[in-house]
Amino acid sequence: MPPGERSKSLARARSLYAAFAEAGVDRWTPVVILGGGVTGDLGAFAAATFLRGVPVVQVPTTVVAQVDSSVGGKTAVNFASAKNLIGTFHQPDLVLADPELLVTLSPRDFRSGMAEVVKIAVTLRPDLMERLEGDLAAVSRRDPALMTAAVRACVEAKAEVVGRDERDRDVRGILNYGHTLGHALEAASGGKIRHGEAVAMGMNGAAWLGESLGVTEPGFRDRQNRLLTGLGLKLTAPDADKRVVVRNLKLDKKVRNRKNRFVLTLQVGGASVWPHVPARLVREAVRLVTS
Numbered sequence: 001m002p003p004g005e006r007s008k009s010l011a012r013a014r015s016l017y018a019a020f021a022e023a024g025v026d027r028w029t030p031v032v033i034l035g036g037g038v039t040g041d042l043g044a045f046a047a048a049t050f051l052r053g054v055p056v057v058q059v060p061t062t063v064v065a066q067v068d069s070s071v072g073g074k075t076a077v078n079f080a081s082a083k084n085l086i087g088t089f090h091q092p093d094l095v096l097a098d099p100e101l102l103v104t105l106s107p108r109d110f111r112s113g114m115a116e117v118v119k120i121a122v123t124l125r126p127d128l129m130e131r132l133e134g135d136l137a138a139v140s141r142r143d144p145a146l147m148t149a150a151v152r153a154c155v156e157a158k159a160e161v162v163g164r165d166e167r168d169r170d171v172r173g174i175l176n177y178g179h180t181l182g183h184a185l186e187a188a189s190g191g192k193i194r195h196g197e198a199v200a201m202g203m204n205g206a207a208w209l210g211e212s213l214g215v216t217e218p219g220f221r222d223r224q225n226r227l228l229t230g231l232g233l234k235l236t237a238p239d240a241d242k243r244v245v246v247r248n249l250k251l252d253k254k255v256r257n258r259k260n261r262f263v264l265t266l267q268v269g270g271a272s273v274w275p276h277v278p279a280r281l282v283r284e285a286v287r288l289v290t291s
């Protein structure tokens with residue numbers, strides 16, 4: 001199928017159903033999904049709904065897919081220009097991640113995926129943070145030993161959180177660190193900013209909010225941002241329209257009673273969902289990440 005978010009559609013799912021039916025897939029036939037997060041979300045959605053669910057084997061081939069989307073059981077297609085509007089929870093039976101597959105990724109896809117690695121490191125894995133900080137050169141040459149360690153740490157951390165809250169009612173929300181402002185910026189850019197690039201900017205904003213509220217340990221933001229820039233990620237999107245970003249924030253999935261909730265870190269390796277962030281500070285954070 002053609003690469004890109006547009007392939008994550010009900011029309012594509014329908015053509016997979018037709019192929020499954022044609023191939024005689026039964027309830028014991030595993031569907032093996034080889035590709036990035038787009039392929040993974042779509043393939044797993046089709047497998048989760050065909051015959052009320054057939055087994056799934058994920059073979060993720062991008063950084064995002066290896067460290068994030070192939071684990072945790074969220075499946076989705078986009079609908080009416082909204083991302084991931086339709087989906088199920090359906091855990092894979094097996095995930096096979098080979099970090100050597102990452103060497104062919106474009107520099108931009110690789111970098112963008114690394115933002116999600118930093119997300120896991122700063123919220124859940126101080127050891128991974130130190131490892132990345134200690135050997136940025138190995139990251140940039142996509143050293144298989146280092147990438148294996150990074151993928152392993154991220155999968156362990158994510159699986160542990162998902163094991164406590166599969167349906168995303170509370171603690172799984174931590175995995176959304178950087179994503180509140182990130183999604184708002186990503187949508188405002190009309191496809192110009194990649195997901196991971198936007199998440200890096202969102203983490204910058206969230207760390208600023210956390211430090212301003214006295215929740216996040218002073219110095220955290222500097223340390224996080226040094227790692228992000230070391231990986232070649234930008235911290236702000238000067239071209240983004242502030243008003244559109246503010247409008248997009250209202251559509252965040254974590255909004256409850258019309259209030260934005262933010263994931264804030266306490267220190268490296270500790271985070272929680274914060275319900276009380278004053279609107280004035282949120283506007284300042286938007287100004288910061290669009291400056």
Ligand SMILES: NC(=O)c1ccc[n+]([C@@H]2O[C@H](COP(=O)([O-])OP(=O)(O)OC[C@H]3O[C@@H](n4cnc5c(N)ncnc54)[C@H](O)[C@@H]3O)[C@@H](O)[C@H]2O)c1
Pocket residue numbers: 003004005008035036037038039041061062063064065068069070071072073074075084101102103104105106109
């Ligand atoms: N289910 C979840 O929990 C979850 C979590 C995070 C992201 N996602 C979803 O994942 C999607 C993004 O995934 P992505 O970042 O992997 O993007 P993607 O699947 O679009 O892949 C990015 C690009 O890399 C190419 N590619 C894939 N593997 C390659 C390889 N080994 N070498 C060279 N090129 C390769 C693809 O063809 C594509 O052009 C989004 O739709 C997002 O919503 C889902």
Ligand SMILES: [Zn+2]
Pocket residue numbers: 116179195199
């Ligand atoms: Zn993400």
